[in-house]
Amino acid sequence: MSKPAFKPERTMWSKKFTYDHWMESTGLPVHKGFFVDDLRSVPLGWWEERQSRSAFIQLMGQEGVSSTRVSEIPPKETTKPLKFALDEVVYVASGQGMTTLWYDGSSVKKSFEWQAHSMFVVPHGCHHQFSSMRGDAPARLLHYNYLPIGLSAVPDPDFFFDNPRLAPDDAVGQEDLYSEAKMVESAQPDEALGLRVYWYGNFFPDMRAWDKLDANARRGAGGRSVYIQFPNSELSAHMSVFAAQTYKKAHRHGPGRAIIVPAGEGYSIMWEEGKEKVVVPWHECSMFVPPNRWFHQHFNVGATQARYLALHPPMQFHGHAEKVADRAKDQIEYPDEDAFIRRKFEEELGRRGVKSLMPPEAYTERNFEWSKSMGKR
Secondary structure, three states, rough: OOOOOOOOOOOOOOOOOOHHHHHHOOOOOOOOEEEOOOOOOOOOEEEEOEEEEEEEOOOOOOOOOOOOEEEEEEEOOOOOEEEOOOOEEEEEOOOOOOEEEEEOOOEEEEEEEEEOEEEEEOOOEEEEEEOOOOOOEEEEEEEEHHHHHHHHHHOOHHHHEEOOOOOOOOOOOOEEEEEEEEEEEEEEEEEEEEEEEEEEEOEOOOOOOOOOOOOHHHHHOOEEEEEEOOOOOOOEEEEEEEEOOOOOOOEOOOOOOOEEEEEOEEEEEEEOOOEOOOOOEEEOEEEOOOOOOOOEEEEOOOOOOOEEEEEEEOOOOOOOOOOOOHHHHEOHHHHHHOHHHHHHHHHHHHHHHOOOOOOOOHHHOOOOOHHHHHHHO
């Protein structure tokens, strides 16, 4: 029996996107709100069409821009083959397994192994399967893509899934397609964003251990970052790492940026300018999305370095000002922040029996150089 045609009822006054109607048509759970506590335990449902357990995550700030979904692969099992018309970032929340991909009309298949906290890209137009290699526990994957935008342009899911169009076999002859990413120096460095070098590739073996980072003084806390560009794709990402008992400066940008925590314990505060603040607790495998143009600020209250991975929306939604001078409006310096920010941080540390390692000068010197403070420790 063929599946019924997807025909959502839409009017010019509808507040739903085609993607919302499609999510609902699957019957899967749709997790909403400001954050997901743990991707490894978020409730899933059975997706008959895919013969797997899955759930959608549609947090405030994603609507109409980016898609996130959690899928689960039972021990020693392999998913049904799927062909998807868009590039997709996959982050491994738990488990150990293998991905196999191939193109129509080609005898060449590419396979590579992954583990918890690996990240890789499945290129558009290829068939792919995921296999769990452990016999004692399932694997959980987080999928990130731009399907909401695609369905707004072409409101037909069959256009994006298992479309018979033949894609170029880009995998042929590229034996290092999923080798470890390589560092590239930017031809046009963006010093305002801290972007001087980036990592180019579509396989990162363990985002908890990735240490090929660059200083990111602009955001404070002595933090370091790695910027990531995936081959032949507008998908991009970055990961930031910062020290225990410190916090980053508040900043804001556009919607659709999914933030995953590979390691650490802390919280973030998010707020629309002039409105109530929302506190988002996080730990390993938490996820949250800062809503469009909301300020947000990250706090490490754990005993070790914290790191967060941000999967970026399309460039049209990055939301950064074109002029460096205008970017000052999108970041709050430590001397200018609400007194609540520092008070809340010190209270959270006090509950854990530790004290802030923020240098006092950071609150008084607008051009404070964090590197000098780090050298005194």
